Amino acid sequence: MKHRKICLAILLGAVLIFGAAGCSNAKDTDAKTQTEAKEEQKDSGQENKETSDKESKKEDTKTDKKENTEAKENPDETAKKDTEKDADKNSADTQEPEEKNTPVQAGQAFIYVPDDNAEGWNVNQVEIAQVTADALIGQLVGAGVLTDSITVQNFEETEEEGQYVLKLDLSSNFKDSVRSMGTAGEILTIGAVVNSFLDTFQAEAIQITVDGGTLETGHEVYEGYMTHMDYQ
Template sequence: MKHRKSCIAILLCAVMIFGTAGCSNTQDTDAKTQTESKEEQKDTEQEKKENPDKEVKKEDPQTDKKENAETKEETGTQDGEKEAVKSDADVQESQEESVPVQTGQAFIYVPDENAEGWDVNQVEIPQVSADALIGQLVGAGVLTDSITVQNFEETEEEGQYVLKLDLSSNFKDSIRSMGTAGEILTIGAVVNSFLDTYQAEAIQITVDGSTLETGHEVYEGFMTHMDYQ
């Protein structure tokens, strides 16, 4: 019985000793932790005092992702605008290259020096028109400069591509002042110049909307390409 009590006493002493040691270790650990924390706080305060303008910036992954996305979007927009400007410039350059100069070829018949036929002159004019052809004939000395075009039509008659030319009344006056050869050569110069230039099959010439009549001939209806005989 005494031996049992002694064992119990020994065990109680051991428990007390280990408990005291554990508390001591815990207290030492807590004291050490508190000391380290105080030292870190002290270092931080010291650093703030030494560098008052320095701020610790925390990185935000979400903010970085957003900024990167906005940068990529802005870069893509700029690249798209550059491509659009380049595309517009290419289209404009292509259009400028594809637009031809509006010129045309005209065939002007001029009575030769011996009054035996016509010399044919091929010329470049800004635009093929009845006024331009009459102007060329006036410039070549075939017609007087007072003759003008009253009306001009390109049409189709009985399946043929034909022309209708109406001139001012002084054209008739000029023709009537000529002899037979001069009349034929002048009328032929007008007829052939228009037919060759427009590649038409026939032409009708009127004066102030009426049939052309001279002292030698009545030019009624359509005339085809003329030859001097």
């Protein structure tokens, strides 16, 4: 009986030892399996990353090759695009605000003044700040050809039948002024206005009216266009 109990005790101890060894081996196996799985996952992620990097590099290489090929095939077009880009950049950097007020161009005026013997005109060439009808009438007033009460009502530069012509409308006192003159004085005064405007504006003919109507004096009806006048 005693011998039997000893055998059972030995058998039980052996079972416990083998069981413990089995659990230990199982734990080691599980740990090894988990470690190997992690290593495989890590290697797989590394491989995926390397593959992705390789694919990205391939795409970049293809794009660079394509751009280089296009540049070689169309060098003029590429240079043109680069030039346009540089021009746009320079334009944006150097663009300045536009001038709001454009001054009237200065120039020369030709002023016809009746001579002292009433036989023709002396021509004075003067510089004026603004080439306008008002400025020219002002010069004629200053030279004593017209009275200072005469003003410009309207002035037009136009083209008719292929000719560059002028239309000058003066205040009614211009008619009153020339009607008070003799024939010679009237011709010299009107001729001074006609020739001064034609030479200054480089026009071929001029029409002079007063208050929008035909200029009539006691000696003549000045209707339509007049060309450069000569005194005879």
